[in-house]
Amino acid sequence: MSMIAGLIDYLRGNEKKSAVVAKERLQIILAHERAGRGTATPDYLPALQEELMAVIAKYIHIDRDSFKVQLEKHDQYDVLELNITLPDKKNSRQ
Amino acid sequence: MAKVIVVTSGKGGVGKTTTSASFSSGLAMRGNRTVVIDFDVGLRNLDLIMGCERRVVYDIINVINGEVSLKQALIKDKNCDNLYILPASQTRDKDALNLEGVERILNELKETFDFIVCDSPAGIESGAFTAMYFADEALIVTNPEVSSVRDSDRILGILAAKSKRAVEGLEPVKEHLLVTRYDPKRVNTGAMLSVVDIQEILRIPLLGVIPESESVLQASNSGTPAIHLDKSDVAEAYRDVVGRFMGEELPMRFINEKAGFFKRLLGGH
Numbered sequence: 001m002s003m004i005a006g007l008i009d010y011l012r013g014n015e016k017k018s019a020v021v022a023k024e025r026l027q028i029i030l031a032h033e034r035a036g037r038g039t040a041t042p043d044y045l046p047a048l049q050e051e052l053m054a055v056i057a058k059y060i061h062i063d064r065d066s067f068k069v070q071l072e073k074h075d076q077y078d079v080l081e082l083n084i085t086l087p088d089k090k091n092s093r094q
Numbered sequence: 095m096a097k098v099i100v101v102t103s104g105k106g107g108v109g110k111t112t113t114s115a116s117f118s119s120g121l122a123m124r125g126n127r128t129v130v131i132d133f134d135v136g137l138r139n140l141d142l143i144m145g146c147e148r149r150v151v152y153d154i155i156n157v158i159n160g161e162v163s164l165k166q167a168l169i170k171d172k173n174c175d176n177l178y179i180l181p182a183s184q185t186r187d188k189d190a191l192n193l194e195g196v197e198r199i200l201n202e203l204k205e206t207f208d209f210i211v212c213d214s215p216a217g218i219e220s221g222a223f224t225a226m227y228f229a230d231e232a233l234i235v236t237n238p239e240v241s242s243v244r245d246s247d248r249i250l251g252i253l254a255a256k257s258k259r260a261v262e263g264l265e266p267v268k269e270h271l272l273v274t275r276y277d278p279k280r281v282n283t284g285a286m287l288s289v290v291d292i293q294e295i296l297r298i299p300l301l302g303v304i305p306e307s308e309s310v311l312q313a314s315n316s317g318t319p320a321i322h323l324d325k326s327d328v329a330e331a332y333r334d335v336v337g338r339f340m341g342e343e344l345p346m347r348f349i350n351e352k353a354g355f356f357k358r359l360l361g362g363h
Contacts, residue, residue: 019287019291022291023295
């Protein structure tokens, strides 16, 4: 690119080129889509999470945020992972 | 051993048929016995691009249904001795194209041909799936444009998960990136994704870059694959693509802006 074009750009306030925007947008959306590919979340997962949480909440007081259900796909097997962070003792219901 | 190559993209209008026509012609020009199959049942167009539309009598569905032999349906190309075209049906729907039937045809073709080029329809439905299922290698045709790149990524995912090679746990389909409608001038001003950007995003080896050019329309107007056009960048670029596919190491051309008159006068590049 010529110096003049560069100067114009500079004077314009170094506006981001549309190709740069395109690349960034693609990288974000494709990272997201690739993550979901093959390991697509089964339909029942949200319902399963709700029911499990209801059961556990009967006994322990937990936050919605401290409860995670994930399905991980491996070559030969899948792993259903429950990750529950229990509250500090002083805050928990006795 | 015959090779099955699918020309695919997900998105429509990016140059699959143009590429199928020129790529198969290029393979045949190098002495390879080549057949190019139109998988776009219901919307056949390869015949028009190859300029054999008036010689179509039978199509792939007639062969699948056992109504005619493969030999009866194959059309000899007018430009290349070693090239044959198997047209798609214009009247049937995509469901007439079943995997068993296609496999039977491919196996029969493998006995006579070195390369079987499958021109995929756009989309990711049955027609496109059938075209890619038996592929050994894939040409992913991509325009420097967000929707095309995204669709190519999707197609790569399907090739990696659902092709016959993937399902049977064989060596994966060999993928090649072909960037078409490339305009180095717009890339230089930051108005178009560069070939480096696209490669970085899709992460597959680059087979070639076809510049945006008026000669593609000229070629389709006359029913001559673009690779046959004299003094055209597109023809040169497709010849390079075929050369690289055959294992030659050729520098990438047409990725830099052409020097203007004054630049050339001053010896610039």
